[in-house]
Amino acid sequence: MIKHLSIIGVGLIGGSLALALKKAGLVEKVTGFSRSQAARDEALALGIIDNAAASLAEAVTDADIVFVAVPMGAMQAVFEQIAAHLKPQAIVTDGGSAKQQIVDAAREALGNKFDRFVPGHPIAGTEKSGPSAAFAELYQQHRVVLTPVAETDKSALEQVRQMWQQTGADVFDMEVEHHDVVLAATSHLPHVLAFNLVGMLAKREDCDEVLRYAAGGFRDFSRIASSDAVMWRDICLGNRNAILELLQQYRSGLDQIEQAIRQDDGDFLIDVFGRAKRARDSRFADPTLKDNSEV
Numbered sequence: 001m002i003k004h005l006s007i008i009g010v011g012l013i014g015g016s017l018a019l020a021l022k023k024a025g026l027v028e029k030v031t032g033f034s035r036s037q038a039a040r041d042e043a044l045a046l047g048i049i050d051n052a053a054a055s056l057a058e059a060v061t062d063a064d065i066v067f068v069a070v071p072m073g074a075m076q077a078v079f080e081q082i083a084a085h086l087k088p089q090a091i092v093t094d095g096g097s098a099k100q101q102i103v104d105a106a107r108e109a110l111g112n113k114f115d116r117f118v119p120g121h122p123i124a125g126t127e128k129s130g131p132s133a134a135f136a137e138l139y140q141q142h143r144v145v146l147t148p149v150a151e152t153d154k155s156a157l158e159q160v161r162q163m164w165q166q167t168g169a170d171v172f173d174m175e176v177e178h179h180d181v182v183l184a185a186t187s188h189l190p191h192v193l194a195f196n197l198v199g200m201l202a203k204r205e206d207c208d209e210v211l212r213y214a215a216g217g218f219r220d221f222s223r224i225a226s227s228d229a230v231m232w233r234d235i236c237l238g239n240r241n242a243i244l245e246l247l248q249q250y251r252s253g254l255d256q257i258e259q260a261i262r263q264d265d266g267d268f269l270i271d272v273f274g275r276a277k278r279a280r281d282s283r284f285a286d287p288t289l290k291d292n293s294e295v
């Protein structure tokens, strides 16, 4: 049982954690803070939080666990502003999408309280944001990755693991650097590609006409281009090296496909498309876990 949970950033990710723990009866009191008054009011009205704090300091003062779920670019400022107001045994954890930048920010901002910081990332979400997008079941049967570092207190790590398990998630530990490379490939690159494709089509004068004939594949691929622009700007800049490396690989693959089409090289296309199909059919259809799309 968590006595007092503080959620900084009561949107999709922070709100869903609060709702999951409340629904399971595993938290006594939830205090929330978001930069926007509208988000705080909405989170209160939806029963996501019990109290809306007027400041970051007030939000964490009496909290046992502080979950920070703001866009990555806002994490360091939040850590700096809460550091002096944490109880001695308080645990700080986060849900940011790439970990190295956040671990560095927490190390700098939290000082001697950094050992009570547990970096985390729920691999679950949707393209929607804000308190109204939050729902209690978001994390059920989804993976949550924790990326503890050498300094991370073992008891804090286990408490955060237990908290996520209580939402119905499967919790895994990973090295920070490995996490960022893996997530760049499976999440960050696909979002960049979807934003680029939809943005490119949106510039066409005949965009509405073109989209009228879109089939299911376009809908599947473009859904994530509805995701929040600030959040994805911060992820791209925050995990730049891994994303840049993958963009280079992707561009070289695209160049080869372009070349094959120009040269009428059907064998090459069969080879590339067939390999992708076999990989997806055999490896990506994991029947034990839901995918990351809307539940």
Ligand SMILES: NC(=O)C1=CN([C@@H]2O[C@H](COP(=O)(O)OP(=O)(O)OC[C@H]3O[C@@H](n4cnc5c(N)ncnc54)[C@H](O)[C@@H]3O)[C@@H](O)[C@H]2O)C=CC1
Pocket: 008, 009, 010, 011, 012, 013, 014, 033, 034, 035, 036, 039, 069, 070, 071, 072, 074, 077, 078, 095, 096, 097, 098, 121, 122, 123, 124, 125, 126, 127, 128, 129, 130, 131, 133, 228, 231, 235
């Ligand atoms: N959306 C998704 O599917 C997933 C997002 N994440 C990560 O979770 C974090 C939160 O994302 P969402 O919940 O989707 O965003 P959201 O936009 O739904 O919620 C973020 C909340 O943070 C507040 N906020 C923004 N800047 C702030 C600041 N400086 N101080 C205090 N509050 C501030 C906003 O008012 C908003 O209520 C991000 O770091 C994101 O990378 C992780 C997994 C999935």
Ligand SMILES: O=C(O)C(=O)Cc1ccc(O)cc1
Pocket: 096, 097, 122, 123, 124, 125, 126, 127, 187, 224, 292, 293, 294
């Ligand atoms: O909506 C989807 O399909 C997602 O991929 C959601 C998502 C977005 C960001 C993350 O760090 C993790 C999951």
